[in-house]
Amino acid sequence: MPIPNHDVAAIFSKVADLLEIKGENPFRVRAYREAARTVSGLSQSVADLLKEGRDLTELPGIGKDLAGKIEEIVTTGRLTLLEDLTQQIPGELTELMKVAGLGAKRVARMYQELNIRSLDDLRQAAEQGRLAELEGFGDKTQTKILEEVKRLRRDQTHRTLLAIAAQYAQPLMDHLGKAKGVKDLIIAGSYRRRRETVHDLDILATCKRGSTVMDHFVKYDEVKEVVSHGKTRSTVLLRSGFQVDLRVVPQVSYGAALVYFTGSKPHNIAIRKRAVRKKLKINEYGVFRGNGRIAGRTEEEVYDTLGLPWIPPDLRENRGEVEAAEQGTLPTLVELGDIQGDLHVHTNYTDGRHTIEQMARAAQKRGYKYLAIADHSQRITVAHGLMPKALREQIEQIDRLNDRLKGFVVLKAIEVDILADGRLDLPDEVLKELDLRVCSIHSKFNLSRTEQTERVLRAMDNPYFNILAHPTGRLIGERDAYDLDMERIMEHAAANGCYLELNAHPERLDLDDNHCRMAKNKGLKVVVSTDAHRMDDLAYMVYGVGQARRGWLEADDVLNSRNLKDLRTLLRR
């Protein structure tokens, strides 16, 4: 198996940390960090890109040197530079940088002066009071570090699913809304960019007297600890350990502050660089020419001073959106309101909670025009997968229901299991009675890349194959994607009139944003489906659309933004 991108990225991150601890040029450090980010954001593995003979220096932030290093990692599985570095200083020092409040400088000094290499060394030094004796360190710093070391062991430091963060956000926003003098109040950061996971909530408020909001903020019931509490910025930890940052600025700075706090950091740097070229300065208070503020009240104003149209937050990752804005080629992103129906839901025929009719009515209430019932097929016994007989019953029931529904159609579908050899789990004469077939893998995740890919390609060769559901099988933070040649799969799908799903379940979001963009570039439409197992789950659509938007998809790129007639045409193979 070729080395996955996240392993390449991890090597570059480690190199960046070690170079920083060594006190190397910070911009060289940044170059490695950026390279790590670029590589992990690719939809194809660098190993494949190299095999295709692609020139990696075309990637942003990758020059001759880094391209060579990627090649070294791919071909040898190792990086000499990293090995040299770990000869000079212990590799485990990078673990210490995970302690909040410890950066490269402090880690370096603790190692040089106290020979601290591990979290255990650090805890002991702090407990024995040796840390406070270092110049520039004091009692408070020592206590704080000790607490953070303990926290690191106790709390998980994982990123939080967007949907979970939304649950934290709602009551907190209600609380903040009640503060005296609050004008604007909005969640920015990765949450606003609709990333699949977030590290924290970044909330922006405008207010005449900022300190009132700040004081109100830190008094929130759920706050376990106030990490910092300033005039314009505060950070707290909620009981769960989840972090929330609040930034308060005057109203004239709302737009500039929103741009700043929405990020991403690389996007901010990119537009600030542009500003510098124009002899302007951008910060969170506005756009300045000399000492004069020339913009800041709205985001549009800020982008306008740079000669750019407003850029949707979902795109602000410095993945080409600034250049697209400049050339006037930004996509008109798909919106929730474009979605005409859901093509993958379950019912109580298998492991769903509600009846066909309940699901249909709930879908209609969301403004949809159609809904595809796609229960599991027979092999999935744990989910009471449907045998042909049960499926025929369901088909009849749907026919009867459709007679009663007005302006809405329930489509007959199945989530048919793709067997290990690429056959589908139901005979063709059963499949052909359905309006569409959603096909997916639920077993044998460990096949080799070639075998797994062939399995899916063979399945697509069945003329009844329509949609590949949750194509990579990943579960965010739980299970990696199975090894697949997504390039071949997408090309095969496009060539054979098949589609790939973007499963909108917050734990799946599969295809992810990068794969969506890859699909779009291959002219392959994506189907955004919730895989709902109960009526409420239909609301997951918003997360799917968020991911689609991050993947630069327009309504046209999303199959279920079509009306029923066009949908049926497009499903025909």
Add this chain to the structure above:
DNA sequence: GCCGTTTTCGGCCCGACTGTTTTCAGTCG
């Protein structure tokens, strides 16, 4: 280490909060 509507060398985004400091370094957003 990367990169170029000033540049192939010399820049690289800009500011808040904290602690320990007598003027700012370090970390973080």
